[in-house]
Amino acid sequence: MPIPDIHLYTASTMNGWKPVIFLEEAEVEYELTYIDFGKKEQKSEWYMRLNPNGRIPTIVDRSNDDFVVFESGAILWYLAEKYQKFLPTDEKARSQALQWLMFQMSGIGPMMGQAMYFQRIAAPKGNEDPYAIERYVNESRRLLEVLDKQLVGNAYLLGDDFTIVDMAMYPWARSYPWAKVSVGGLDNLNAWLNRIDARPATQKAVTIPKPFPAFFGNGDEAASQAENASRF
Template sequence: MSHGKQFTLYTHKAGPNGWKVVIVLEELGLAYESLYLDLHKGEQKDPEHTKYNPNGRIPTLIDHEHDDFVVWESNAIIAYLVDKYDTEHKISVVKFEEKIIQLQWLFFQASGQGPYFGQLAFFVFHSKEKHPSVIERYKNEIIRVFEVLESVLDKQEWLIGGKCTVADLSFLMWDCAALSIGVLINHEFDLEKNFPAVHKWHTAMLARYAVKKTLAVKESLSN
């Protein structure tokens, strides 16, 4: 592989998990090249990609300045980036206990938010057969995830450390996807009304320079 930047990111133009990683790369000012795989053509399953990521999913990150070290799974990539490169702790925490809580939220995002949001989108928009009980289950789980976040964020501005960290940023892109395509519950769903603390948190993240830049690039690729 020829490369002119430190990182190569195998990703997708629309997939939220790849853009989660881009936000962190941008926050840390790291130089990277994105290779956009066509998931409809199954390019994520091609040997050129699976030689790095046996799971055949995106994102996959290669760190060329460290012996082409490969990391896959979006939150594992995020943990790697902040542990190795966020030496000033711009978007990460310092104390051991806080690091565990930061990791706790990354696990919750990866096991709770992402799969439930993604599965609901699949069964609503892509499944040939409609399964009302399945759709209802995922809708209820999405509400539950928001309830968990609201219960914490109505007492504090950020999830950990009193500042915006990767614990917070890991949730952003799936929230954006859900809100933009109307996956959430029904057309009457109002994030600001139903979950005001989450809405405030979400809005604060959208105002960050790295987030604005990332979303602008994403939008340009969809045109």
């Protein structure tokens, strides 16, 4: 059996699932190496030679002189260009895709990530900060409202077609229960979430390397919170 072009290093996190979603949706063969946070593999010398930031995910493209790409948004863009899938070809539409991808990277991800951190990690460790929690939960809600407006009349974030923008946004927006952010009244957002919930390839992707159903409002919340906190 030939060795796949793409070697993916990742873990079961919102950012970690993004390239998995692309590869599963595009039906691209890939090799996967699970990065174990409990063993701090993301900070190991060998891994940081690939990703100097010591974060996941990272890919190595064997078909392109072992070219390394890190940062989840950059990985999605690279894969979309490589395989000519899930990215508009029109110049203006590609710019819109980049704008919304940056919106996820600079807004949705960091704000919801901080909402999760202060509630799911800091507070259980005895460092509860009500001001920080309120700030990040409220800002996460505001950003989800922006998505809801963008989805008026659209099946997906850029229109009728599922793109890397949806792939980037979905794991974060879908994890609103873990961030304890309400999506009540956001009908367009909820319809979009339901639409992607029904995509078999994406749903397979969020079980790789392993599922973490509590992120999406299922499973044993207390046990999952303890497991998640133990990573840090």
